[in-house]
Structures are given as C-alpha cells and as structure tokens.
Amino acid sequence: MRPALPSVFQTLFTRPGVRAAAGNFGWLAAEKAARLLLNVGVGFWVARYLGPGRFGELSYALALVGIAALLAELGLDGLVRRELIRRPDRASALLATAGGLRLAGGALAWGLVLLAATAGAGGEPGRILLPVLGLTLFQPALLVADLHFQARLEARFSVAAQLAALAVGAAVRVALIRQGAPLVAFAWAAVAELAVAAAVLGGLAWARGLRLVPARFDRRLAAELLRGAWPLLLSGFAVGLYLRVDVVMLTRLAGEREAGVYAAAVRFTEIWYFVPVALASSLLPSVLRARAAGPAAYARRLQAAYDLNAGLAYALAVPLAFLAPWVVRAAYGAAYADAAPVLAVHIWSSVFVFLGVARGQFLVNEGHTRFYLCATLAGLLTNVGLNLALIPRHGAAGAALATLAGQAVAAWLTSFCFAPARAAAWMQARALLIPFRWFRYVRAA
DSSP, X not given: OOXXXXXXXXXXXXXXXXXXXXXXXXXXXXXXXXXXXXXIIIIHXXXXXXXXXXHHHHHHHHHHHHHHXXXXXXXXXXXXHHHHHHOGGGHHHHHHHHHHHHHHXXXXXXXXXXXXXXXXXXXXXXXHHHHHHGGXXXXXXXXXXXXXXXXXXXXXXXXXXXXXXXXXXXXXXXXXXXXXXXXXXXXXXXXXXXXXXXXXXXXXXXXXXXXXXXXXXXXXHHHHXXXXXXXXXXXXXXXXXXXXXXXXXXXXXXXXXXXXXXXXXXXXXXXXXXXXXXXXXXXXXXXXXXXXXXXXXXXXXXXXXXXXXXXXXXXXXXXXXXXXHHHHHHHHOGGGTTHHHHHHHHTTHHHHHHHHHHHHHHHHHHTOHHHHHHHHHHHHHHHXXXXXXXXXXXXXXXXXXXXXXXXXXXXTGGGGGSGGGHHHHHHHHHHHTHHHHHHHHHHHO
C-alpha cells in the first residue's frame, strides 16, 4: 500500500520547533498585514495626492536609494542568521561585527547617493530628495538586532518596533497630505519612520539583555563574514537592480508619468514579498534539522517548501490578475487607470519570486552562493535587454513583461544549467504544477 503523502504543513511545521516557527511566521505575517493595511489606507492616498508625475519622481529617487541600500546590507542577512543558529555562543560578536560592517557600508552608500545627486541624477527633484532619502541607508546597521530576534524565532519584538514605526509614519504622512506639504516632506517621513523603528528595537534588545558594543567588533570574524557574503552581496545588487531598474529605465525612456504608473502597479506585487522571506526565516531551523537527518528528509522538506511558496503565490496572483482594473481604480482613482494592465502582467512574477526565495535558502545552505550570483545576473541581463526592446513600444506594460521573464530566468530556469541545483529545478517545476497537485495534500491531510 502506498504511504499517504504528508501534508505540506505537517512536513514543514512538525516535530521540534513547530510552535516557535509557526508563531514566528505569524508575527511576521501580522506586521506585514498591518503594513498592507497602511499602504491601502495611506500609501495609496499619498500616490493620489502626488499624482503620477510627482509620484514617479519620488519612485525614481526611491529606486536609486534602494539600489544603494544593497551596499549597506552587504548581503549579510542569511549568512548571519545561519551563524547565529549554528553558533549562539558568539551572538554578541556576530551582531556587533555585522553592525559595524553595515555602518561602514551605509556611510559608503550614502556618499555614493550624494555624488549621484550632485551629478544631477533625478534632475532638480533628485538634488533634494536623494540626500534626505539617503539617510535611510543606515537602516541595516541600526536594525541589526532584528537578525538576533529572527534567529531565535522571536519576531514579536521586531514586529513591535516595526508597528510603532508604521503608526508614526502613517500619522506623519496623513498630516502632510492635509497640510498640502511639498514632495520632500514625504522623504523626511521615511527618515522619521526609520528613527522610530531603530529606537524601539534598540530599547527592546537592551531589555532582553542584548548588548551591542563596538569593542566586540571582531576583525577576523568580519573578514570571514565578508568572504562568505560577497557573492550574496553581488547577487543582492543584481536582484535589487532588476527589481528597481524598470523604474529607472522607464523614467529615462518614457518619462516620469510612465514610471509613476508602473510604480503604482508594482506596489500591489511587492507588498507580498514578505511572505516567502518570513517563511524562509521561520523555517530555517527546521530545514537545517532535515538536512542533518539525511537526503530523503531534506528533499521532502524542500519540496514541501517549494509547494507551499508556489501555492501561496498562485493564491495571490490569480485574483489580482483578473481584478486588476477594479483594484487599481479603487486604490488610486482614474488617473492611474493605465496601471491595471501592468498589474495584470507583473503579479505573475510573484510566483517566481516566491520560488526563488525558497531556492535561495537551499543555495546558501549548500554553499552555492557563486551560482546564486550567476543566476541573478542572468535574470538581470534578461530584464534589461527586454526593457530596451519593450519599453519604447509598450511603456510600463513592456517593463512588466521584462520583469516576469527576468524573474523566471533568475529564480528557476538557470537551475537547470548547474548540476548541483538541477534537483531543485525539478522540485520547482513540480511546485509550478501545484494547481494540479493540491488535492493530494488535501486528501492526505
């Protein structure tokens, strides 16, 4: 008799750490749900207030700063979380060292943003917006305690800090809209939100006994982390570029209004990217235990993770693709009507984003970070090449198609070209067929 197929949730959330992992994911999901509500209630209001043109200018500045932020992060997130789980006795040194590295990275990134503003990037609005938004580049260093809470599956503390910051940021933005504030005021609102998050998280970390003092910065450990992280840093640059290059290229090739329309549509997709990241963070201890248990257990755990990520992505993509015209009109009004077809295409890229995050965890666990970099670069080149071909003819909709193709290449198709990742590619292919396989999980539940 054929053994019953284990439920995806049984496979992922059973045995040691089930309640901690599920609870951690629940807290992360709650924070992002609150962020989603505030985006609906306030973020869309900001976009309406600014209009497609000024919203495009703000989005262009945010895209440039977002690319620079990858330098500030230094690709350390996954590596430091893994080391905190493996070597909890060195938590203070790991966090102090990571914080010091990120502080230096943030300062360098801010300097580059200031140079870009001086060189005229973004025109006159960029000269004002970029130096202000550049202050947010210190966020990775100021919020380094979040890695400690993630590794310990104590996301509730990070969530408390983020919710406090979200509330303050939303209140500030509402006040700015009511007062008819200029564009730069909304850049300062982002800085205020960061300051609140850093203050609250730092206070909670201190209350929990975490002491991050500069004296614990370990040069040898810093060198070790940088050696392991540089492929992830370059991969992060490539990921950030093909997540943000569309707005930059649209501004250059089609104007600020087209960039504003695209940014408005993309927001509906990107607000869900927390889901695979939260799952990966919460499930990492369980995945590492399965890896230690043997190849068969590890393969089952990975397939379940791919299936769960793909299923959640389809659950988001299908309704948003069909309801795009009504969703866009309700959120932004008639001025953003052109964003509907962009959303209907772009939302499908979330399927490959979800699968890519799950595969990324596997690649980090196995030490295949250089392939991770190559795959990401392949996706970036695909995206940029298609942008050059499609944006002049199709504008924002062409950029959405380019992003979809780039994500498919980076997150899935490249796995077939690398022997150690080929098994993962077939697992992803099975996950893409989850609409035809879901009943097996339900039957076995």
